[in-house]
Amino acid sequence: LADELIRLNKSSISVAEREAVDHVLRREYLGMGPKVEEFERLLRGYLNCPVAAVSSGTAALHLAIEACGIGPGDEVLIPTITYVASFQAVSATGATPVPVDINIGDLSISIDSCREKLSGRTKAVMPVHYAGGMKNLAEVLSFAADFDLRVIEDAAHAFGSKQNLPISAGERDIVCFSFDGIKNITCGEGGCIATHDLEILERVSDARLLGVISDTEKRFQSQRSWLPRVQFQGWRYHMSDVMAAIGCVQFERRGELFSRRKQLASLYIDQLGNASCGIKPLDLQWDSIVPHIFPCVVPSDISRDNLRENLQHSYGIQCGIHYYPNHYLEKYRSNVPLTAAEKVASSIISLPLHSDLDDADISYIVESVGDCLGK
Ligand SMILES: Cc1ncc(COP(=O)(O)O)c(C=O)c1O
Numbered sequence: 001l002a003d004e005l006i007r008l009n010k011s012s013i014s015v016a017e018r019e020a021v022d023h024v025l026r027r028e029y030l031g032m033g034p035k036v037e038e039f040e041r042l043l044r045g046y047l048n049c050p051v052a053a054v055s056s057g058t059a060a061l062h063l064a065i066e067a068c069g070i071g072p073g074d075e076v077l078i079p080t081i082t083y084v085a086s087f088q089a090v091s092a093t094g095a096t097p098v099p100v101d102i103n104i105g106d107l108s109i110s111i112d113s114c115r116e117k118l119s120g121r122t123k124a125v126m127p128v129h130y131a132g133g134m135k136n137l138a139e140v141l142s143f144a145a146d147f148d149l150r151v152i153e154d155a156a157h158a159f160g161s162k163q164n165l166p167i168s169a170g171e172r173d174i175v176c177f178s179f180d181g182i183k184n185i186t187c188g189e190g191g192c193i194a195t196h197d198l199e200i201l202e203r204v205s206d207a208r209l210l211g212v213i214s215d216t217e218k219r220f221q222s223q224r225s226w227l228p229r230v231q232f233q234g235w236r237y238h239m240s241d242v243m244a245a246i247g248c249v250q251f252e253r254r255g256e257l258f259s260r261r262k263q264l265a266s267l268y269i270d271q272l273g274n275a276s277c278g279i280k281p282l283d284l285q286w287d288s289i290v291p292h293i294f295p296c297v298v299p300s301d302i303s304r305d306n307l308r309e310n311l312q313h314s315y316g317i318q319c320g321i322h323y324y325p326n327h328y329l330e331k332y333r334s335n336v337p338l339t340a341a342e343k344v345a346s347s348i349i350s351l352p353l354h355s356d357l358d359d360a361d362i363s364y365i366v367e368s369v370g371d372c373l374g375k
Contacts, residue, residue: 057178132289
C-alpha cells in the first residue's frame, strides 16, 4: 500500500519561482506591470503570435468570444466532453453553448455533429485541444471557413504542443491557453489569448482592464489612467505581476517540464501495453503533444467508478474523469442524444500525470490497475 497519495496532478515549483515571486513582493507593486509585459513578450516569441495575458483560461475564452461580437441570440458549437469552463465562458457572453458530439478516438469535436447542430444563429465553433491536441484541427478550420464561423480554440491543455508552434497568421483565428495551477506551465492562475487579428487583440486588451482604453501601456509602466476613456463593458480580468513572475520562470523551465510529461506518458503507454491489464490509453497524437492529462479507456465489463475508488482508497492513487458531459448538467441539459460522448463518458479514467512523478510511480500505478482488475 502506498504511504502517501499519488496525486492526479499538481504544480511543480522550484526555488526559482519562489525567488521570482519574492522579488515582486519586495518591489511592492503586485498588480499588472513590467512582469506581465515580460511574460507576454516571451509568449509572443514562442507562439509567434500576438498575445494578451489574462487572469484565467476561462477569462481568455470569455473575452475572446465577446470580442467577436457574439452574445445573446447567438450560438457556439462546443464539444460536450470538456471542462465546464468552456461552456461557462460561452454562456457568460449571453450566447448559447450548443453541445456537440465527439470522435471516439481522441475525443475531438465531431464535424458531422457540428453539421447537424448548425443553425442560422451559429456564430462560432470552439474546438477543444483535449489532453493537448486534436487530430482534426484542419477539418474544423475548413468547416468553419465554409460557414463563415469564428474559431475560438480552447487550447487550455495544449501549451507546448506542436500544433500550436507556431500559431500561423491566416490559418488560425483565436487560440486561448490556460496557466492554472496544474497546466503544462502555470502562473498559479492565468491564461492568454493568442491571435493575429489585431482588432480582437486590442479589444480584449482593453476589456481585461475594465474596458479602459489603452490602459495596458500605462500599467506596463506601473502607471494608471486617471482620466480614463471607457466605451464598453469590460471585466477585471488582467494578470498580476505575481502571477507573471511564476509564469516567466515556468516558461524558462518548459523544456524540463514538457519532456518529463512526454517521458511519463511513453512509460505509461509501454507498460500498459505490456501489462495487458485491460485499460488502454486514448488514441492521441502522443508524439506531438505535451500531454496535460493521461486519459485511458476502461473496457465495458469493468466499472470505471469502482476502479477509480479502489485505486484511491486501497492503493493511494488519485485518478480523474475528464470529463462528465456538459449536456448532462442542469444548466446545459439537452435531451438530444450525443451517442459517442455518452458511450465514453462512463469509461474514461485519467491516471496521474505531472512532471514530478518518478518512473517507479508509473510502474506502481500500472501494477495497481492490474491488481484491481485481477490481471
Ligand atoms: C478544457 C479547459 N478549458 C478551459 C479551462 C479553463 O481554464 P482556467 O482554469 O485557467 O480558467 C480549463 C481549465 O482547467 C480546461 O481544462
